[in-house]
Amino acid sequence: MIASWYDQQGPAAEVLRFGDLPDPVPGPGEVRVRVTVSGVNPGDTKKRRGWLGSSMPYPRVVPHSDAAGVVDAVGEGADARLAGRRVWVYGAQSYRSHGTAAQYTVVPADLAVPLPDHLSDDLGASLGIPGVTAHRTVFADGPVDGKVVLVHGVLGAVGSMAAQLAHWAGATVIGTVRRGTDVERVDPAVIDHTVALDGADPAAAIRAFAPEGVERVIEVALSDNADLDCAVVRNDAVIAGYATRADRTGIPFWPLLFNNVTLRLFGSDDFPVEARRQAARDLTAAAAVGALGVATAARYPLSDLAKAHEHVDAGVHGRVLVDVPQP
Known part of the structure; x- marks a missing residue:
């Protein structure tokens, strides 16, 4: 061959x-x-x-x-x-x-x-x-129907799929992009609200749309966004991190603790077998109906x-x- x-x-x-x-x-x-x-x-x-x-x-x-x-x-x-x-x-x-x-x-x-x-x-x-990782970050902690999900890096491979899957599953989706010039590239049919991280106050922009805070965060750059995530999560939220820009990440421990935040880290090569199989089923189903x-x-x-x-x-x-x- x-x-x-x-x-x-x-x-x-x-x-x-x-x-x-x-x-x-x-x-x-x-x-x-x-x-x-x-x-x-x-x-x-x-x-x-x-x-x-x-x-x-x-x-x-x-x-x-x-x-x-x-x-x-x-x-x-x-x-x-x-x-x-x-x-x-x-x-x-x-x-x-x-x-x-x-x-x-x-x-x-x-x-x-x-x-x-x-x-x-x-x-x-x-x-x-990208799809199996996105599925795991969105659904590892249960259904997202009716929840507010913040997806960082919504133009990236995993972020884009995570946003689409969350929308398909009934969530309200907030997406972030690095630059204000990227906002127009985001699909408003999937993303309910887009925030540029180079804006004056991204946390305030997220809170303006989700005043009670977000329930799930899909995180592509934990080292960069830990403080921002801490500022916008509600009590008992989940931060699902699948990547970071810096190897060592400073975590605002006490604010996250007082908010009872769960921090999950995901490595795609080692997802549980049944989680991978469920992801494959859901990805195929979502794609088949045009949702992905x-x-x-x-x-x-x-x-x-x-x-x-x-x-x-x-x-x-x-x-x-x-x-x-x-x-």
């Missing part, structure tokens, strides 16, 4: 290779997916760079966890009805060496989720890590994977997709 891979960590243009690798074979409980579109996540490029001192987990890594494609082989014990089905894939390179930057990827059968016929491969390849969409920022052929990785490393909004040549 044609694939892209790296045998050592480093800059994309220096370490990513493109060529032929052996076709993988599904083992017990696994399926093989013929990949049509592979999705690139920041986590994929961080692994390649050796972020936070991480080392090569395997001698060779075929990157990427997300994809859309068609199941073309089924291992012993896997559901034979998946054969020939269009699917979206998540977690392919989580604790495995070979992800979706290849013509074929092999995953446990429950990581290949049937994709409704009317949904595009591009959307399917965009649901994985993803903006594509750029796409590249698999042969230009280094450029795709560099695009993601530049911190752009929107999904970066990779077209995989068909065998």
Whole structure:
């Protein structure tokens, strides 16, 4: 099969290779997916760079966890009805060496989720890590129907999906963007109120819309926003953090304690199995009724994977997709 891979960590243009690798074979409980579109996540490029001192987990890594494609082989014990089905894939390179930057990827059968016929491969390849993470941050502490949910970084991959899922589930959604010039890019059909963090008083702007405070916070930059979150939460709120800008985060402990705030931290590679499965079901259901969409920022052929990785490393909004040549 044609694939892209790296045998050592480093800059994309220096370490990513493109060529032929052996076709993988599904083992017990696994399926093989013929990949049509592979999705690139920041986590994929961080692994390649050796972020936070991480080392090569395997001698060779075929990157990427997300994809859309068609199941073309089924291992012993896997559901034979998946054969020939269009699917979206998540977690392919989580604790495995070979992800979706290849013509074929092999995953446990429950990581290949049937994709409704009317949904595009591009959307399917965009649901994985951002969608499952967004779902977990929104729903880990129960339903949000009737609640006020603050989503930071609402133009980002996870933030956008979190806002859409919260809206789909009946929440009032407040979204934040970094700059006032970004406000016009936010979809008012999903976001009830948008606040620019470079404004004079973001906390007052949030409180003006939610005077009793917000019940859930979806947090992309805990190190930056901890004080702001503390100023706008109501008693018994939950702050769900999936990322931070600084490794060490100063937490306003006593104000959060007096508000009985729960701080949850989420790492997508290690979500409970049933939580991942529920996320997959809900993401597919929301997408099927048009409640979930993803903006594509750029796409590249698999042969230009280094450029795709560099695009993601530049911190752009929107999904970066990779077209995989068909065998």
